[in-house]
Amino acid sequence: MTDTEVLPPDLAPPADGPPLASWLRRVVAALLDGSILGGATWIVLGPGGSGPSLTPTFDVDATGGVDVVGWFTSPWLVGLLVAMLALQGWTGATPGKRVAGVAVVRVSDGLPVGFLASALRVVAHVLDAIFLIGYLRPLWNARKQTFADSIVGTLAVETREPPAHPWFARFRRERSVWRSAVVNVAAIVVCALGVAFSASQTTTGSVQTSDVPCVEGVQTATASVAGSREVLAYVDQRLWLTRPSTDLSQTRLSIGWTWYDTDLMSVDRMVATDILDADGQVVTEHEQEPGARSIAVLDPVTIEAADLENAGRGWTVESRLVSNGATVASCMVSQEDWDSAGQG
Structure with a gap:
């Protein structure tokens, strides 16, 4: 007599052939x-x-x-x-x-x-x-x-x-x-x-830029401005192949100012940017302080496309350089020009 367990034939592993895989x-x-x-x-x-x-x-x-x-x-x-x-x-x-x-x-x-x-x-x-x-x-x-x-x-x-x-x-x-x-x-x-x-995967982004007219309102010799429509798109790469990423592309309006400010005593300087609806009512306000340099290439003011869409059809964006409460330069971007840049 032994204590060895004997399995029924229908449950026992096959006696011949390769062993069962682990x-x-x-x-x-x-x-x-x-x-x-x-x-x-x-x-x-x-x-x-x-x-x-x-x-x-x-x-x-x-x-x-x-x-x-x-x-x-x-x-x-x-x-x-x-x-x-x-x-x-x-x-x-x-x-x-x-x-x-x-x-x-x-x-x-x-x-x-x-x-x-x-x-x-x-x-x-x-x-x-x-x-x-x-x-x-x-x-x-x-x-x-x-x-x-x-x-x-x-x-x-x-x-x-x-x-x-x-x-x-x-x-x-x-x-x-x-x-x-x-x-x-x-x-x-x-x-x-x-x-x-x-x-293995690497995700990279690229920016496609098209010019958007930023029509000057208040014009002085103290500043220059440029507007652009930027589309950030992402791609995934594995080995030598690339495919569009699931990261959604981002579209934004960028307004870049260069401020030639000779008034070094000015203590209150900023870039004020407003999004207005078709009736001219302010929907969103952005403010940015440029720092104390006499000649400053300012960081661009960027506005996401979603913020523009929230203003409804016929929106405009107004960006102003303000020194001691006075507007020294301004420009405006219209939805029509924005759409034209996207089609181009």
């Missing part, structure tokens, strides 16, 4: 496959795209409130997902599984499961995604199966050379170390590109 190997394989699909989604749809997955989860507001484009709208991504399912179904391994040394086979005979079972397994992973319990189940299950594996009748085994699917067995040649090495290297390259395109 949970860690399966996690690595899932991460690599996820990076391939995620990187491809970024290339095709940009940062605002939602990618497919072979191991779906229930994400809570994973988009950060940004409107996303579904992967199913792209034939390229649909085709990639189908190709991944076909590789898993007919060869036993996707590129990520190939690198991690994992293959998905049938419990009954240890052969690849076929395309339909491969697709059904992904759908069944939805059960595994509930609190992630199913994805953790291989840690204690005798066959190291997720719920999806148990439903479809599959095992994850540790091998890079699973038997051929019955449909393709007659076309399979004798195993070749050279041919296997080529396939492994190709899988590594695909996974490396997937990681690079899904994990």
Whole structure:
């Protein structure tokens, strides 16, 4: 008599064939496959795209409130997902599984499961995604199966050379170390590109400027002014490719003054800028102190496009240089000129 536990045949691991894949190997394989699909989604749809997955989860507001484009709208991504399912179904391994040394086979005979079972397994992973319990189940299950594996009748085994699917067995040649090495290297390259395109990112911004007339009201020899419409746009770069960023572009009015002030005793100097509605009523006021230099290229007065829109149609912006309470120079920007600069 011994105390060794004997499992029923339907629960015991297979006696022959490759050993069952460890949970860690399966996690690595899932991460690599996820990076391939995620990187491809970024290339095709940009940062605002939602990618497919072979191991779906229930994400809570994973988009950060940004409107996303579904992967199913792209034939390229649909085709990639189908190709991944076909590789898993007919060869036993996707590129990520190939690198991690994992293959998905049938419990009954240890052969690849076929395309339909491969697709059904992904759908069944939805059960595994509930609190992630199913994805953790291989840690204690005798066959190291997720719920999806148990439903479809599959095992994850540790091998890079699973038997051929019955449909393709007659076309399979004798195993070749050279041919296997080529396939492994190709899988590594695909996974490396997937990681690079899904994990590394640099966001840069650029400013496009167009002149906006700032028609002078009070004209003196003490100042000069220039107005411009600035559009700040952002792009994301991964490796050598760039895509428009999810960071929204910003449009603003910039009014730059140069003040040739010879009155060094002036103690009250400022740039006062008002946004007026169509009736000439002040909606928003901005004030800026230029400092004590006798000749000052002032920091531009910038007004966001949203502030201009709040004033309604027919708005104007008036900017004034004020010294000791007296306006020494002024200019005005109209919505008509602002719109013309945007169209140009």
